[in-house]
Amino acid sequence: MEPPTLTALLKKASAAFPSRRAVAVPGKIQLTHAALDALVDAAAAQLAADAGVLPGRVVALSFPNTIELVIMFLAVIRARAVAAPLNPAYTQEEFEFYLSDSEARLLITNAEGNAAAQAAAAKLGLVHAAASLQDAAGPLHLAGLPTDSHKENGNGSRDSALFNNDPSDLALFLHTSGTTSRPKGVPLTQGNLAASVQNISSVYRLAETDATVIVLPLFHVHGLLCGLLSSLASGASVSLPAAGRFSASTFWADMLASGATWYTTVPTIHQIILDRHASKPEPQYPALRFIRSCSASLAPVILEKLEAAFGAAVLEAYAMTEASHLMTSNPLPQDGLRKPGSVGRPVGQEMAILDEEGGRVAPGKPGEVCIRGANVTKGYKNNPEANEAAFRFGWFHTGDIGVVDEEGYLHLVGRIKELINRGGEKISPIEVDAVLLDHPAVKQAVSFGVPDEKYGEEINCAVIPRDGSPLGEEEVLAHCRRNLAAFKVPKKVFITDELPKTATGKIQRRIVAQHFVQPAKA
Template sequence: MATLTGLLKHVAGIFPDRRAISVSGKFDITHSRLDQLIDHAAGLLISAGVKPHDVVALTFPNTVEYVIMFLAVIRVRATAAPLNQAYTADEFEFYLSDSESKLLLTGKDGNEPAETAASKIGIRHVTAALNDVGLGIHLSATSDASDVNNIINESSDVTLFLHTSGTTSRPKGVPLTQVNLASSVNNIKSVYKLTELDSTVIVLPLFHVHGLLAGLLSSLGAGAAVTLPTAGRFSATTFWSDMIKYQATWYTAVPTIHQIILDRHETKPEATYPQLRFIRSCSASLAPTILARLEEAFNAPVLEAYAMTEATHLMASNPLPEDGTHVPGSVGKPVGQEMVILDENGVVQVAGANGEVCIRGPNVTSGYKNNLEANKSAFLFGWFHTGDIGYFDSDGYLHLVGRIKELINRGGEKISPIEVDAVLLSHLDVAQAVCFGVPDDKYGEEINCAVIPIEGSNLDEEEVSRFCKKNLAAFKVPKKVFITDSVPKTATGKIQRRIVAEHFLTRISTAKVPKFGA
């Protein structure tokens, strides 16, 4: 069966001289040179004592050192566990322990909280730096590279270890194999027709499955090119200049980033924009108004997709214009795996009927690590149960209604928060909105919402309530509206309704407590 490592080596042989990675304003690396850099770094890891099946944690910005070391870890049949640089020492300790990491890799500047955690639990820390593309990676642990030519990567090797975002429970460890990654890369290449002629700028953090699979690995697997921002992270100031300079043909992002890009366009538009084949949005629901504004501003189709860590990212996507129609409100058709809608009794639902979205295929993990309880509920009869409620329309497009654990039960009426979000976001003065359930003595749960107005707007709670009453059934109208300038999000821009609810409930209870001396 296919492996990601084999796929990348195949590409290096077919497109040796084509650009693979650029660090904006610094240097370019071809596919053949990238392959050489990976093998050299892999040899250094072997000399540093890394063995097959060891877990190696990596915490880097979006740098070329991260890309090379991530692929080098995989090359030696070890497991890469990318971690968010912004974690606290306690968070690092949890993730390092839960993944059973044997080594911590960072850039040459290190990461103090990660190093503190690693030291506490006895994990060795090694730095990696690429000072000269011609000389290759320098590891602080060793300068001697072992031979890697005799290492054969197996399709069953656990290549990547990630954690779910933990929106409803403690984060769960997700092991993903070489064949999981290769299958997902091929699915993404297929639906978006990525080729060696494509180019993109990496927007999202590469410790997350969206940026890693959809942005980086699928591009490299197609012989295409990626550009890493000089700062190692997304910058609205440099985004379009990089897109233009490196002749980008597409990009993928979360709705929060799309909004930032739009705001930049409206306040400081570029003189020209690149001719994009498409813009991709995933990881959270994109408001129809934002989608329309993106298409108008940048003259490119916006394709919404549906993905999860457990599926090695992509599960469904709206098609390119030449392959079909974008259906408003849908996340497209299944890509590369089987997908069904099951009711609570496990019966497959017909078109138009709600149920749980379930999938199976070569891109889907075989189960959570060391979590028997979660595996019992999520992996039944060969299907992965996503926890999402949705339905297929008559044309086979998937529409999501909400998470099972996020549906709001108001006096027996099940309300989809996504539906209420969409109505709120259709208001011209609303930039972002999220509704959520809160405890209520009379109905069990009641609906509240948080709204971020567009800049310069005078939008208030009364106007939001009036708009909702006009466009929603009475039982779906939020009882309380919070006008705010921000809501809690994950590092990848995903809104966690439970945390949003806790945040605003805390604000209410704090406001009710009299100040000392009052």
């Protein structure tokens, strides 16, 4: 059977559930699957006719989480072009890098615009258009598109019926988060996206009766693939926060209003949700099928608190941009054993733990986590060095160190580049993080390696205390001494009120040292 495309999966869901809600902003606007499909078709035709967008051309999208972004993303890929979602909070210099690296030909924003993005686009000679949807009946308006004389194909005439998406069509261009190195461009095809969406829908049993609130930004693969696209391809619905971004104060009201049955986010936001619950509990919480955590390690103590607070199983998963998001996950309670502290078993792909020579490592022994499957990118864009390192022995090398137990569950030890080598002892910062977060007065924490003349590297950590806590360095160290081997105890603790993070809330461990250690030495 020919592999599907993401477009085909969305079309199938629209035909099966035309009148069910697809996407909404509570209290403002909602679209059924049929209405969304019609708006996407019309917008795709407009991109081809009025902007001359050709197959394979890259269209950059910089929006908050809005319905316009959902429509434009789907329209771009339906027109066989490539969508490159960008963080609207980037600086002009960052926009210049990402627009240049993706080789974008057109920038689209919301009607309010984005001064930094537009300045970068103007400097690079890109056209800027603004998208707006006034009501569910449509149409979506695109202001600022070029005149006929500027169209790439001369006349721009391409009928939407000719948008025959192929699994090999490049559809999405994202960059790695850059938590351990310079961001790398990751091209993903319609086939990659379809495979991932099917994997996600299968393991979580997503159906037309499900609903979720999008917590994470849609310029990130976690929110885009797992939150949005997997829901839409299952006939389910998503709600977008009215402010275009996550807000702890409105999260549960939005969840109740949308009839949400699950949500997915990163550990940092789980912690924010827990803190809100502790200080201002809601009068009512929705009955959730499950809560999902991904994109960073979830401390077991946080998992336990989430389950106790909201009465739903917490499923930790493991994902990467290069794999179109999902690689492994703990199963739903009815489908098998959940193992807190593990990231579950492979979902829809092969996984192996390999040594440096490409040999398989026995269960219980650490090695590099490697995968292969229909969801995995074929390679980074214009980066032969990275491709040579990542694609060896017939596998994609994740750069993560892990151990698989006898039941096939993966336990992550750390990133190859993040492991702390203290006098020959390899220390996982994830293990130290978990101990730090187990202290009742610690709100957030991260451990990291710093150069040391005696040991090569030493362990430091940065800690955000809970509000009102007089937590000090000695108390943190005493807690670590009680719960860690002596060589794993941090040498220094930085008490702070802020940690460097990515746009999705993932702590940027690679720059924590320069953020704290260098200023301290200055």
